[in-house]
Amino acid sequence: MSITTDIVSWTFGGEGGLSDPDKPILIDTADTTRALSHAQIKSYVRRLVAGLRAIGVAPGDCVCVNSFNDILYYAIYLGAIGTGARWTGVNPSYTAHELTHHMSMTEAKVLIVEPALLTTTLEAAKECGISESKIFVFDVHDENTHPHLQSWDVLLQHGEEDWVMVDDPYTTTATYASTSGTSGLPKAAFLPHSYLVSQAERRLYPKVPYEVQRLTPLPPFHVFATPLVPSSIHAGWPIYIMRRFDMAAFITSISKFAISETYAPPPVLLGVPQSPLCTKESLSTLRQIWTGGAGVKYENQLPFYEKLHPDAQINQVWGMTEAGWVTCVQWGEKSEDDSVGRPVEGFEIQIMPESGDLVTTDDTPGDILVRSRSLMLGYIQNPTATADAFYSPQDDSSHPWLKTGDWGFLRHGRVFIVDRRKDLIKVRGWQVSPAEVEGTLLTHPAVLDAAVVGVQLPDAVAEHARAYVVVRPGQEVSGDEVRKWVGKMLARYKVPEEVVFIDKIPKNSTGKILRRLLRTQDVPVGSVAAESGDHTVHKRDRGAVVVDERAGDESSSSSGSGSGDEDLERGEGKGGEEKIRAGTLARVKGSVVGVLRAVLARLKGLWARLFKS
Template sequence: MPFLAEKTFKIPNKDILSWIFDEQRHDVDKPIYIEAADPSQSISSRQAQSLIRKLIAGFRAHGVKPGDCVCIHSFNSIYYPILFLAIVGCGAVFAGTNPSYTPFELVHHFRTARVNFVITEPEMLAEVKNAAKETGIPSSEILIFDVQKQDVPSGFSSWSTLLTHGEEDWIRFDDEQLSKNTTAARLFSSGTTGLPKAAVLTHQTFVAQHTLSYEAEPPVMQIIRLCYLPMYHAAMVPLTHVSPLRAYFPTYIMRRFELEPFLSHVSRYHISELIVVPPVALAIIKTPSASKYSFENLKWVGCGAAPLALENQLALQKVLGPQTIVVQGWGMTETCCIAMRFVGHERDDTGSVGRPMYNLDLKLIDDEDQDITAYDTRGELCIRGPSIIPGYFDNPEANANSFTDDGYFKTGDIMYCSGSTKKWYIVDRKKELIKIRGFQVAPGEIEAVLLSHPQVLDAAVIGIRKPSEPDENEHPRAYVVRRPGPEGDAVNEELLKSYCSSRLAKFKEITGGIQFIDVMPRNPTGKILKRVLRDMAKTELSAGGPRI
């Protein structure tokens, strides 16, 4: 029998904006979104609602129709959540992309999410124009997000022109089927394998995520947050674009992460809750300057995106002080961020990711997809509930492979539940994703670039950890079969790394090295045996093998 939800909580059926704004119980004139670098720049709930209504009118005047997909390609800003809610409010669909992406990567994302309009900063316009041209997006559908007071390039219009068409109301509903079936966002995930896919997040997904996180089990303190992770990231979309306005969580926003300003802001603005990823946790642990700052108001820190070694969790606890609870949680794009966590004042020194939220059913399966659900038994975690995505956009094959017959999403994480404490633990990963500084990198994405080189016959990519590095960061390592002949023989590691770097974002560089082999190990059906490659890598690294 599955681990069925022991507790349930009613999920509202309203559209996101009505649910946020129609029942606000806080002072609507207090700042909610604040620029961390300049706190005089802020947006209150009243201002947010007016801006959103103006943007909705502007989007409609610009030709955005319900169901169209609008992509934001920029760094963080206090106006980013406002744009998100306006996109959703006019019936369109939000997509966000990494501002470091190359045109090659943007083409894939624009096509996969079926993007119709793009809002981007002028510094990123060249890459967006190249990708837009290849995907059929007219230049007239690219608006400039000049929030840093940059010059607007000739031939393009500022996003602020959207604010000049009066105000219009958002699309409203209070209906369970509409809430379940109306898409609000297409967020990118690699799922368990393959190239990045567009996960469909509906109005219900977002409403359920917040309701189960903060209303079924209310926080025991006033939440004041610092947003420093990128706002397109699956963890940040619900946490920064939805929850602050619903529950009055003042949120200070950094344009991008820098360690010293980050530490200063946590101290200066009395940040009470932080979400961190392992690389940030390790940076805090390792920097001597952490001792210069006060963390007395920081009451709760949750680490996610990738497992944090227990010794590092305890080290972070020591740096921040006894007043701060440091715990881990678990979630993914497909669960609308968090799905397991610790609540209230509970502490943990075992490395657990906590317990599931209300309304979520869990089960464990073996390699044959057979139910093996039992305490203290390892298996692939499967999950279902109102905050779980209904599927991937326009990808029936991925949907067929990602869900069980009884509606559970197969996470690819190998976990178990302690029979004595009911805490959950991650022990392995079935899926192939490589975790790099909190980002997910699909091996297939790098493999596709390698295979596009005319002298590469076969390629496979795995994630490795370098023995010289004590952290949890992984590095992509490629195994390549060259075409026979002098031209193939001339292809070396440096050439292939350069080839990939020109087509992929910097964090996807093949920092684990490239190993040339004669034959790719495959099973009788042709599937690459990555287990064999991982064993090869362990042997090579332990022997001091190929340079990485």
């Protein structure tokens, strides 16, 4: 598939095939009188192209948007790109520090900001030297609280102009997307027009045996969401847009608007069946649910499947900012394994095992490499990271391979993700996948959520696994019980040596666990020992954290032997990451006295045995 056009032209290129160009396409779930047709969206884009040019935006400049979701968000997105500028969106939960980093890195020239987010944005803009004359208030929901700043409406008062049609969609940058916040500050990837067009085009498909009505609660700045609205506009398929995710509103919208397709990060996928509003009747029109950002074991999808129509299917998506959607389960091929589907059109996948060779043989684990003509062009101001991201075999002169950082294998054409390469835990020489252990933990009836990280031991060489567990409200469970549960299903070396009970697992907006926050928590290694006799039962009490370890306890056994997003989950508000870190740290520190007592008890027992001998 060769791409010959820009993303704006492609988005509106299906106009000739639409039966009714005035049919509502972008619809606000909270107020369906707020809706935009194909013709109205196109008019808004052309007006924004004229308005942005009038204030001096030129090709190559950067327009930054800081807002929650809205039907008009996408007009700004396409309008900014249409001027030849580069669009970038930021997470509304960003602090001033994070905004400053992003705006400095992307060299943003114009900011369009929701009123509630102005305080942090203005602080960052001042730090970056951005004039307030270049800051426009996106006041479609809330009143402008800073009257000296101009409303975005002024950008719509300059008539309409055509958008820029690029000469080479493969080399012309359209957007900057944040990526790889698992350590340090995020990077930003150059995404060309070909990336955006190819991703949107793959969200179109042959006629399906149902009426396409889409619903998205996804944050518009995230690449999981990037193809959805352009493809809907192109095809004329209605897409209902949630301003922010709310479980009750999400389920109600599916029923009220006869939604047949929706998109959900794993926390939503796992949470919907637990809602009292979730019934077979309320989900009766759903036929396809795409989920991405983190893997969900098939076993953990079954509660959702119990509520769905027999023809419905849950489609796992695997991808990354640098490449977009790489694999997906396709309609008509319902997956009943833990794979993330097959490569989408235009992508090649190979495995690089420890030997360093590229292979496509089944069941050979290794680093996953992907190739496509429409990958990112590189990272802004970071040539070293760009070079490190790609691999070019000496005997291959075609397009380089992108190193995904994920470890997995192929089987019968499907891709199986074991874990992020850098997240794999080395236990006594064996590799342990946090995702595998987490999936097992989630099958325990008392466990609501879980995360697993590696903890380096004092010798600075070996590691063991630490599990962070969120207990279901009203349930009780001890760390020992949790470990025994895992030990029934996994090899002994995969069983976490420590269990930390916590109120909430820090995640980004697509449900990916922010392991770096958990790794930095001040939990002493070997905090509660088997010899101490402390089999504390943890009941879900707000603010309590129990650290429960059974180091050296080999009673749990089973047969067998044997790698970025920085966006925070919406709802955390401004400074979300700091709140997670501070709250978790405070709760963990609250258990230090108990931990020290347990350690002293173990030392006392060891001393007694030594003295006796």
